[in-house]
Amino acid sequence: MNPPLERNRKFTAALLLAPMVLLLLGFLVVPVAGVLRSSFLDGDYLLEGTGFTVGHYLRFFSDSYYSSILWETFVDGVIVSLICLVVGFPTGYSLARLPPLARRWRTIIVILPLTLSLVVIVFGWLIILGRNGLLNSVLFNLGIISSPKTLLFTRPAVILVLVQQFLPFMILSVLSVVTQIDPVLEQAASNLRANRLVTFRRVIIPLATPGILVGCNLVFVLSISAFITPRLIGGNRVPMLGSLIYERIMSEFNWPSGAAMAFILFVAGLGFTAAFNALAASRLVMGGRLHAR
Amino acid sequence: MIRRTFLKLATATAMSALAAPYVHAQDKKFAGVTLRVGGWGGLYDETIKKYVAAPLEERTGLKVEMTAGTQSADLVKMVANRENPPYDIYQADSAYMVEALKADFIREIKESDVPNIKRILPGFREYDEYGVPYSVFTYIPVFNSEQLEKPITTYTDLARPDLEGKITLPAATFDTNCLYLLGMAEENGGSISNMEPAFKLLEKAKDNIVALGQSTVAMIQMFENGEVAAGVMSDARGYEMRAKGLPIVSVMPPQGIYGATSYMNIPKNAKNPEAALAFLEQMLSDEGMLGLPRSMRLGVTTDVKLPEDIAKDMTFNSLERLALKKNVDWEKWMADRSSRIERINKILRG
Numbered sequence: 001m002n003p004p005l006e007r008n009r010k011f012t013a014a015l016l017l018a019p020m021v022l023l024l025l026g027f028l029v030v031p032v033a034g035v036l037r038s039s040f041l042d043g044d045y046l047l048e049g050t051g052f053t054v055g056h057y058l059r060f061f062s063d064s065y066y067s068s069i070l071w072e073t074f075v076d077g078v079i080v081s082l083i084c085l086v087v088g089f090p091t092g093y094s095l096a097r098l099p100p101l102a103r104r105w106r107t108i109i110v111i112l113p114l115t116l117s118l119v120v121i122v123f124g125w126l127i128i129l130g131r132n133g134l135l136n137s138v139l140f141n142l143g144i145i146s147s148p149k150t151l152l153f154t155r156p157a158v159i160l161v162l163v164q165q166f167l168p169f170m171i172l173s174v175l176s177v178v179t180q181i182d183p184v185l186e187q188a189a190s191n192l193r194a195n196r197l198v199t200f201r202r203v204i205i206p207l208a209t210p211g212i213l214v215g216c217n218l219v220f221v222l223s224i225s226a227f228i229t230p231r232l233i234g235g236n237r238v239p240m241l242g243s244l245i246y247e248r249i250m251s252e253f254n255w256p257s258g259a260a261m262a263f264i265l266f267v268a269g270l271g272f273t274a275a276f277n278a279l280a281a282s283r284l285v286m287g288g289r290l291h292a293r
Numbered sequence: 294m295i296r297r298t299f300l301k302l303a304t305a306t307a308m309s310a311l312a313a314p315y316v317h318a319q320d321k322k323f324a325g326v327t328l329r330v331g332g333w334g335g336l337y338d339e340t341i342k343k344y345v346a347a348p349l350e351e352r353t354g355l356k357v358e359m360t361a362g363t364q365s366a367d368l369v370k371m372v373a374n375r376e377n378p379p380y381d382i383y384q385a386d387s388a389y390m391v392e393a394l395k396a397d398f399i400r401e402i403k404e405s406d407v408p409n410i411k412r413i414l415p416g417f418r419e420y421d422e423y424g425v426p427y428s429v430f431t432y433i434p435v436f437n438s439e440q441l442e443k444p445i446t447t448y449t450d451l452a453r454p455d456l457e458g459k460i461t462l463p464a465a466t467f468d469t470n471c472l473y474l475l476g477m478a479e480e481n482g483g484s485i486s487n488m489e490p491a492f493k494l495l496e497k498a499k500d501n502i503v504a505l506g507q508s509t510v511a512m513i514q515m516f517e518n519g520e521v522a523a524g525v526m527s528d529a530r531g532y533e534m535r536a537k538g539l540p541i542v543s544v545m546p547p548q549g550i551y552g553a554t555s556y557m558n559i560p561k562n563a564k565n566p567e568a569a570l571a572f573l574e575q576m577l578s579d580e581g582m583l584g585l586p587r588s589m590r591l592g593v594t595t596d597v598k599l600p601e602d603i604a605k606d607m608t609f610n611s612l613e614r615l616a617l618k619k620n621v622d623w624e625k626w627m628a629d630r631s632s633r634i635e636r637i638n639k640i641l642r643g
Contacts (some may be wrong), residue, residue, distance in 0.1 A: 017357065045395075065639050126511075130518035150458065152520065153504040232511065234505025236464055239642060251365055251466035252631050253392070 012178050032266070038259035039293075048257050056260035066244075070264065073241040074093050074272065076155070077094045077224040080162045084219045085212065086161070092211070093204070094176025097183070107175070110168050118165070125161050126152065133280040153235035161233050170215035177211025178204075213280055224269055241265050322353030328568045331380040333359030335510075344584025349575045353626070355568050364389045365466075372396045372561060375574075378560040381569045387553040388468040388559035390420050391627040401530040401560040405534055406570050409577035411435075411496070412595040417554055419623070425573045428585050429592035431552030431608050431618065432472050432543040435531045440522035447546045448476030451523065452498035460498070461515050464505040465637035468630055470550035472621065473525040474637075487623050488633070495640050500608055502641065516541065528608035529589040549619040550608070554594065562635050566573075 041054055043049020060066045091110070113121065126244075128134045131148040151157055171269045179289050181204065189199040227242035234240070241261065249258035330346075331615035332338035334517040338359045339400045346357035346474055351468065360380070363368075368380050375398050385393050393399050404410040410418075410425065417426040436445045443455065444501075451460055451473070463470030473493040477483075479637060483490035497517050509530045516534055531543040557576060558567045575581045585591040586599060591607030604610040609618065 007409070065635075065642070113628075126514065126518075130514075131520050132518050148519070150520070184384060231464075231507050234462075236638070237502075237504055237641060239638065247466050247634070250369065252634060253365075253369070254631060 009258065019233040023293045035259045035262055035266075038256055041256040041259075043256055044254045051194060056257045057264070058261060059257070060131065060246045060264060066261070069239050069241055070268065072239075073224050073265075074268070075122075076159060076162070076240060079159055080166065081170075081216045081219045082161045083159070084167050085216060086251045087172030088167050088215065089174050089208075089212065092171045093178050093208075095175050096178035096181075107172075110171050113164070118228055119232075121165065122161065122229060125157075125164075125233060129157055138254070143259065153233070153237050155238050156236045158230055158234045158240075160228050162223050162226060165226075165230055166219045167216040169222065173215030174208060177208050177214075199278050209280065213277055215276070220273060220276075221269055224265065306512035318414055321352070323565075323568050323571065326354070326565055326568050327356040327358055328382065328565050328572055329380045330357055330359045330360035330572070331364075331367040331384055332361045332383040333363070333384065337585070340588040344587075345572065345575050345581040348580055349572060353568075353571060354438050355571065357572065368392055368396065369537030375560075378562055378564075381559065381563040381565045382572060383558045383560055384555060384561050385424070385558060386469050386555050387419060387466055387621070387623050388627055390424050390558075393558060393625050394420060394423060398560050398562075400561045400563075400566075402559060402570070402573065407573045408575065409595070409617045412577060412597070414594060414596060416610075417594045419554065420556075424558050425577065426554045426556050426594040427576050427582070427613075429556040429594055429609055429618070430527050430555070431550050431551055431592075432470050432525050432527055433531070433550055433608070434523065434546070435474070435526045435534075435541050436544070437516065438540045438542050440519075444542065446524055446543050447480055447544075447548070448525075449480045449494060451477070451525070452494045452501065453464075456498075456501040456523060458501065458503055459522040460501045461504055461506050461521040463504055463509075463512070463513050463525060464507050465563070465634040468627060469553040470525070470527070471633065471637075472553070474633070475551055475619075475621065475626075476546060476548075479619075480546070481633045485629075488629070492636055492640060495637065498640060514586055529591050532590040532606055545608075546615065550617050551601050551621060552592075552609070553621070567637050 038049075040052050040054065042051040042053040042055070073143030095106055095110070097108065109193045126133075129151040130136070131150065133151070135151060136145070136148040140148065185203055185207070186199055189203045194202065196208045223244045224240070226240060227246045230238055230240040233248070234243075242265070245258050245265065248254050248261060252258075311635055330341075332341070338361060342357065342359060346355075346359070349355050352358065364385050365381065367383060368385070369381055371393075378398065383393065383399065402410070402425055403422055407425060413426060417429070418424070419426075434445045434451060435446060438444070441456075442458070443453075445451065445453075450456075462473065465471060473484060474488060474495070476627075477494045478485070478488050478491035481490035481494060504515065506524070508514065509527060512521075512524060512526060513530060515536060516524070517537075518540060526543075528543055531541055534541040558575075559566055563569055579597050582593050582595050582597045583599075583603075586593060586603050586607060590603065590606045590608075592607060592615075599607070599610060609615050
């Protein structure tokens, strides 16, 4: 490409990226830097701390209570992501294979829960999972249980509600990628005598991996930072780091400690997703090479 | 001539009719002023609007805008906007008054500013001339009499083995609501400086606790849905559940009960301090003071006479009942909040 054209292309790209870069700089990088700075303040009340200390970080890692909550938060995030993947992939795939008009309407139905307030959704679940709620009534009438069970305020209940909240993100991520996979590829695999399972494993999954990765990342990040659901559905019996951070900042006014916990969650979440993506990408490349042989 | 006189008279009458509301509004002291009050939502705010804001608007033209929130979130807003506070009136209970004073954003309010202050009963102005106390409430054990065979009589009873999987307690972050812990401590030889007996009891009660309520509304729902049969609630919420037909009994532990006072404050840099003072004066008037007892059976802080039909449902309905209310060292209570919250969380998790 000739140099003036190349310069022009770079300039256009920079111009197109500028609004997003400025937005991220102003509303992500600067606040995160502020949180980072606050986390090193030597104090335990609002932002009145001064100086520099790593005490908040040391306290977090030296107390097994906090590190165990961090661990459980990540485990919950992984479980929610996996359930969303198992439930969301077939839905996303089937939507992608529908004619455009039918797909549009069904996609709207998938998106619909996202338009509701989270508090409304959570209160809906409180009614469904309550001792006198719908689920207990159904189980009781079917003779599965002899008396109403406590379904709320348990870890499975928190995971169930998180799955319901974040499932649309997985479905939409898978849908957007699978629609790009030409159905002819599946027919070609079939002509080569690959059964449906082999086609799914060797053709669909590798090609849909970018969508799966995006979906998993989104669901995982949203799950580990959730704080309303663990508080209301978990009733403080199912602590997650997000709700602990909220408590530390909004109730205890201990902003430096809350900032340290938020930054730990940020870095750990970033590290985990980066490692997961790197691993998934390398597997994909390796898988591609094997298939190429 | 007659026609001219008629036209003059008609014009004068029409002008008067058109100008009347404007002239009338100008007579009102706070016409065109909007007072911003940090509210607590629901029936509480509705009551204050009905018995304080509405009569004041009628008399002075003052418009009152109440924004529902929580005192902790409002405190953060006030601290973050000291120079231009979001409210002209900030509400706090006894515990949060410590935080508001520590953050140093509220001003003193003297009797010369609000004459009705002289009607406040002794002991209610806990912070010298800061804050105007307008309501008193308590957190006491409550239980569903149809679901428990043996009644609860003390805070300590909440740890009884027969209550396994049957109780709810307020979340650890609600400082005033957590006074039940002080009750547990003092009933078992402890004190505000020695809360160990309470924590040991909480450890024993761990399996009894279904959930910690994130709000009183959530706790009421737990009672309504049959999730729990006992817990610790404010006296007002106990009354609310009884009014809904639930067989809820509020317990008065013989060793004393723990309550707090609600205060209204004016920020140092409030936009409308004069109007805020008028609001406080109306709050402490008989009309304003009887609003919350009427709607929620909350206690009063002045010498206002309580109607019999309301008083019978109130916890603090006489000076003798008020004497049951134990004094709390709020500074100490709030100084220990972080360690208390962490301890409760750890006990319930462990």
